[in-house]
Amino acid sequence: xxxxxxxxxxxxxxxxxxxxxxxxxxxxxxxxxxxxxxxxxxxxxxxxxxxxxxxxxxxxxxxxxxxxxxxxxxxxxxxxxxxxxxxxxxxxxxxxxxxxxxxxxxxxxxxxxxxxxxxxxxxxxxxxxxxxxxxxxxxxxxxxxxxxxxxxxxxxxxxxxxxxxxxxxxxxxxxxxxxxxxxxxxxxxxxxxxxxxxxxxxxxxxxxxxxxxxxxxxxxxxxxxxxxxxxxxxxxxxxxxxxxxxxxxxxxxxxxxxxxxxxxxxxxxxxxxxxxxxxxxxxxxxxxxxxxxxxxxxxxxxxxxxxxxxxxxxxxxxxxxxxxxxxxxxxxxxxxxxxxxxxxxxxxxxxxxxxxxxxxxxxxxxxxxxxxxxxxxxxxxxxxx
Amino acid sequence: xxxxxxxxxxxxxxxxxxxxxxxxxxxxxxxxxxxxxxxxxxxxxxxxxxxxxxxxxxxxxxxxxxxxxxxxxxxxxxxxxxxxxxxxxxxxxxxxxxxxxxxxxxxxxxxxxxxxxxxxxxxxxxxxxxxxxxxxxxxxxxxxxxxxxxxxxxxxxxxxxxxxxxxxxxxxxxxxxxxxxxxxxxxxxxxxxxxxxxxxxxxxxxxxxxxxxxxxxxxxxxxxxxxxxxxxxxxxxxxxxxxxxxxxxxxxxxxxxxxxxxxxxxxxxxxxxxxxxxxxxxxxxxxxxxxxxxxxxxxxxxxxxxxxxxxxxxxxxxxxxxxxxxxxxxxxxxxxxxxxxxxxxxxxxxxxxxxxxxxxxxxxxxxxxxxxxxxxxxxxxxxxx
Numbered sequence: 001x002x003x004x005x006x007x008x009x010x011x012x013x014x015x016x017x018x019x020x021x022x023x024x025x026x027x028x029x030x031x032x033x034x035x036x037x038x039x040x041x042x043x044x045x046x047x048x049x050x051x052x053x054x055x056x057x058x059x060x061x062x063x064x065x066x067x068x069x070x071x072x073x074x075x076x077x078x079x080x081x082x083x084x085x086x087x088x089x090x091x092x093x094x095x096x097x098x099x100x101x102x103x104x105x106x107x108x109x110x111x112x113x114x115x116x117x118x119x120x121x122x123x124x125x126x127x128x129x130x131x132x133x134x135x136x137x138x139x140x141x142x143x144x145x146x147x148x149x150x151x152x153x154x155x156x157x158x159x160x161x162x163x164x165x166x167x168x169x170x171x172x173x174x175x176x177x178x179x180x181x182x183x184x185x186x187x188x189x190x191x192x193x194x195x196x197x198x199x200x201x202x203x204x205x206x207x208x209x210x211x212x213x214x215x216x217x218x219x220x221x222x223x224x225x226x227x228x229x230x231x232x233x234x235x236x237x238x239x240x241x242x243x244x245x246x247x248x249x250x251x252x253x254x255x256x257x258x259x260x261x262x263x264x265x266x267x268x269x270x271x272x273x274x275x276x277x278x279x280x281x282x283x284x285x286x287x288x289x290x291x292x293x294x295x296x297x298x299x300x301x302x303x304x305x306x307x308x309x310x311x312x313x314x315x316x317x318x319x320x321x322x323x324x325x326x327x328x329x330x331x332x333x334x335x336x337x338x339x340x341x342x343x344x345x346x347x348x349x350x351x352x353x354x355x356x357x358x359x360x361x362x363x364x365x366x367x368x369x370x371x372x373x374x375x376x377x378x379x380x381x382x383x384x385x
Numbered sequence: 386x387x388x389x390x391x392x393x394x395x396x397x398x399x400x401x402x403x404x405x406x407x408x409x410x411x412x413x414x415x416x417x418x419x420x421x422x423x424x425x426x427x428x429x430x431x432x433x434x435x436x437x438x439x440x441x442x443x444x445x446x447x448x449x450x451x452x453x454x455x456x457x458x459x460x461x462x463x464x465x466x467x468x469x470x471x472x473x474x475x476x477x478x479x480x481x482x483x484x485x486x487x488x489x490x491x492x493x494x495x496x497x498x499x500x501x502x503x504x505x506x507x508x509x510x511x512x513x514x515x516x517x518x519x520x521x522x523x524x525x526x527x528x529x530x531x532x533x534x535x536x537x538x539x540x541x542x543x544x545x546x547x548x549x550x551x552x553x554x555x556x557x558x559x560x561x562x563x564x565x566x567x568x569x570x571x572x573x574x575x576x577x578x579x580x581x582x583x584x585x586x587x588x589x590x591x592x593x594x595x596x597x598x599x600x601x602x603x604x605x606x607x608x609x610x611x612x613x614x615x616x617x618x619x620x621x622x623x624x625x626x627x628x629x630x631x632x633x634x635x636x637x638x639x640x641x642x643x644x645x646x647x648x649x650x651x652x653x654x655x656x657x658x659x660x661x662x663x664x665x666x667x668x669x670x671x672x673x674x675x676x677x678x679x680x681x682x683x684x685x686x687x688x689x690x691x692x693x694x695x696x697x698x699x700x701x702x703x704x705x706x707x708x709x710x711x712x713x714x715x716x717x718x719x720x721x722x723x724x725x726x727x728x729x730x731x732x733x734x735x736x737x738x739x740x741x742x743x744x745x746x747x748x749x750x751x752x753x754x755x756x757x758x759x760x761x762x763x764x765x766x767x768x769x770x
Contacts, residue, residue, distance in 0.1 A: 001609060001635055002551070002582050005498045005520070013642035017452075045447035053654070054439050062430035063624045067402075098483055098626065101648055105490075109519050113390045114499060130646040134494050135390070136521040166387070197387050224386060239447045239653030241483065241626075250386055257398035261515040263486055267652045268624030269438070 011130045016348040019336060023346040034376040036364045037336075037346040039175065041293070041319065045236050046285040049276045053240075056272030063268065067259040068252075069096025069244070070271045076278045077244055087220045093247050095255050096274075098266045100205045100230035100243035104131045105262065107226050107245060110254045111199050112137035116166040118201075121152050122354035123322065123361070125175045128203065140165070143356040146312030150177040150322070154188035161192075167199035172216070173206045176353045176363040177322040178315030183216035190221045201226045205243070208234035208286075210317035211294045224248050231270070233318075234286060235277040240270035293319050296366040296373055303377045304364065307384055319366050322350065326360035328384060336362055343383040345376050396515045401733040404721060408731040419761040421749045422721075422731040424560065426678070426704065430621050431670040434661045438625075441657030448653065452644040453637075454481025454629070455656045461663045462629055472605045478632050480640050481659075483651045485590045485615035485628035489516045490647065492611050492630060495639045496584050497522035501551040503586075506537050507739035508707065508746070510560045513588065525550070528741040531697030535562040535707070539573035546577075552584035557601070558591045561738045561748040562707040563700030568601035575606045586611045590628070593619035593671075595702035596679045609633050616655070618703075619671060620662040625655035678704050681751040681758055688762045689749065692769055704751050707735070711745035713769060721747055728768040730761050 016037050023033045044050075068074065074094040081087040097103035104127070112118060114136035120128055122141035129139030142160050144150050157168055168189065172181045181189075186202075193200040202218035204227055218225045230243035243266075247255055259265070276282055297314075301321055305311060309323035329335035332349035340346050350361030366373060401422050408418045429435075453459065456476070463476040482488035489512070497503060499521035505513055507526035514524030527545050529535050542553055553574065557566045566574075571587075578585040587603035589612055603610045615628035628651075632640055644650070661667055682699075686706055690696060694708035714720035717734040725731050735746030751758060 001633060002496075002584055004636070004639055005494065005496055005501075007498070007520075008495060008639050008643075011642060011646055013638075014645050017645060040449055044445045050442050050445075050447065053442050057435050057439050057442075060429045060435075061624065062435065062622065064425055065624065098487075099649065102483075105647065109390065110393060111387075111390055113392070114521050116390075127646045134520060134647065135392075136499050199387055237447065238449050239650070241648075241650070241652045248386060251389070253398075254389055254393050257396060258393075260399050260402060261396055261512045262490065262519065263626075264484065265624070265626070267626045267655065269654060270652065 007133050010133050012126065014126065015333065015352045019340060019346050019348065023340060031344055033340070034345045034372050034379070035368060036366070036376060037348045038367055039365055040238050040367060041233065041236055041289070042367045042369070043236050043289050046282060048279065048282045048285070049237065049273045052276030053269050053273035056269050061268050061272055065265045065268050065271055067263070067265050068256055069094070069266060073271050073274055076275055080278050081219055085217055085220060089219065089246065090249070092252060093249055095245040095247055095252070095259065096266050096271060097243045097245060098263050099232065099241040100203065100228050101127065102263055102266065103228045103243045103245040104128065105134070106255050106258050107201055107228065108132055108135045108137060109258055109262070110251060112166060115164060117162060117164040119152065119157060119160055119165060119168045121150065121174065122356045123150060123176055123350060123358060124353060125171060126352055128169055128171070141354055141356065145357065149179040149313060150174060151179055151181045152189065153185060154192045157189050158192045161196050165196070165198060167201060168193050169201045169203065171203040172218070173210055173317030175206065175318055176320050176350070178318040178320045179313070180210055180316040181216065186216055186218055187221060190218070190225065194224065199226065201228065203228045205230040206233050206318040209290060209293065209319065211297065213316060219246050231274050231277055234290065236286070236289060237270065237274065237277060240267065240273060242266055242270040242274055293366065296370060297321070299370060300364065300366050300373055307377070307380055321364045321366070322361055323364060324360055325362045330360055332359055332362050339380070339383070343379045345379055392518050395518050397511065399511065400718065400737045404725060404731050404733060407725060416729055418725070419730050419757050419764070420753060421751070421761060422733045423752055424750055425623050425752060426618065426621055426674070427752045427754070428621050428674050431667060433664065433667045433670070434622065434658045437661030438654050438658035441654050446653050446657055450650045450653050450656055452648070452650050453641055454479070454651060458656050458659055461660055465663050466604055470602055470605060474604065474631065477637060478634055480630040480632055480637070480644065481651050481656060482628045482630055483648050484617065484626045485588070485613050486512065487648055487651065488613045488628045488630040489513065490519070491640050491643050492586055492613065493517055493520045493522060494643055494647070495636060497551060500549060502547060502549040504537065504542060504545055504550060504553045506535065506559065507741045508535060508561055508735060508743060509738060510556060511737055513554055513556070526739055526741065530742065534564040534698060535559060536564055536566045537574065538570060539577045542574050543577045546581050550581070550583060552586060553578050554586040554588065556588040557603070558595060558702030560591065560703055561705050561735070563703040563705045564698070565595055565701040566601065571601055571603055571606060575603070575610065579609065584611065586613065588613045590615040591618050591703040594675060594678065594704065596682065598701060604631050616659050616662055619675065621671065621674060622655065622659065622662060625652065625658060627651055627655040627659055678751065681755060682706070684755060685749065685751050685758055692762070692765055706749045706751070707746055708749060709745055710747045715745055717744055717747050724765070724768065728764045730764055
């Protein structure tokens, strides 16, 4: 067989997928496994969204939409920023994408040439650096810790900016830490990136899953910022594969032609369903799910700390707790494997989220209900004793 | 604003999108436009497929599937090759993708490094060369004409293979020509590519839309060939965004990790619906649509020839006729624009399909019913007179 592309060596599989496969194999043997490894809410898509999808199918909505999405959905997303954040946004600046994944690929392909460098935080979502590699740009990860809330700062961006740096990709809130970049820091980073003449990209896919405080969005910073968002998490539409970009007006034609070529369009039924996701009547259902996630966090965080996991700060968003497990085992992959095999609790080793710090950390996803979380804590308590 | 990526200069928007936008603007002014420009069947998705999608939504199938697709769909696709072509195929070799577009991106990203060269026919579907550019590989297009049925041959591949050539991408049948590569030629090309130590990729997205003769598939050539297919065309599922790859066994882990990173998974509802697309009970409905397409071709081809368009050979597949318009105008973009404005018939200039030969050609898509095709011919006849 001929050789494959060299980039494959730089793109790692998710270790969590091996954990998941192992967990499923144990379940097939009759073991009961608690799944705290999967980055997907356990909730089904709320009924009004599903019903809108069914209605669209019944109405024969099975053809392609325009490459940038249904005009009424682009308008609804623009209005969402108006209603929720008081930001006046032209619908033309919205590109509807096949998941946030599709949006990230479009943005990377439109902005970065080979060997262009993009700064990212480590720990971080691994796909983000892999998208850079697919277009032969280079992600440079910067180790961040509890002192900066596991996020980049303006000072870090300024000091790490190199001759080949062309942009910064933030995630707000971040995965695996759930940590939030506050509005002041966002503004300061934006100012540095603008001064350097680079691109600022902000992944806000967990954006509405910020608890107890306002959600600082980068959309209001200026029309030179690229924001990536998704219907997957807060709107509970993972399997529908739908996201969006908020774009600088001058980028829209470039993204349009790339989307025509790379995707044709996002799934039509998902776009019609998403109109219901943004409808006011659906919001209380989504908020109730969010409150349930918050209650899980508020149970799990002190419980993990009581067991001896160190968590620097209360995670403000997403549905993850990134915990230092080095007191038990300095090798998080071994720790996660033993916890699965011996206690039946599946978690993700921190090495999925970066090479710099992940060895001593694990990620708990609170994507099971409170009774199962309590059972997980009980199992871990007995096992760690 | 900072610069965009240089690759944007090499990726062209579809000219057909400008034609379509112009047509829609004319319709908004009250003009009646006949759409022969769009590469999408006018048929809605057949009822059993839509019903399977609705049933999946009602059953709460809204979460992610595995990155390579639902196991039962991978099995059903493998069985399809067994039932239809007598090819014994392991389900593990199937990767379900977000459209054939997703499959092409995965294949390009997995196989080709920067500056690796891929041979393609000109005229051809423009996205195919653009996918190469996104991963910074290089498509080299080879001018083909009526003498080789607008397709590459083993001799062309052998003589054009250069020091940087790493693969060949065929489309069978081709777009815009609808021409088919016969089984002998496929085998001969495969032998050359194998001898050269390169990759053979075959786009078979119009594969079951081959009329009057057997469909030569590359899947049976050997397990070193990559085949790209789609539920969009024969299965009439364009807006659902679902395709698949048939992969060499050794490539499956690489494609799996790339799919995890680039897509997470294909849309879940589409995957459940696709099970019904492959069900025996659906086939007569799909065959009836195919027969309708054939009847349109059999009307349109002689009618166009009678008007003075030259079409070298009867197109054996897809739903396109690629016609020489140079007798009327050597500039196909101007010709298409005038035909739209003055006669209300929208077609695609050949320049969308390649820089080498497109100036004197236009593509007619027979994606409207017979009465509208007759009306289009009547309008063109009056206009050309």
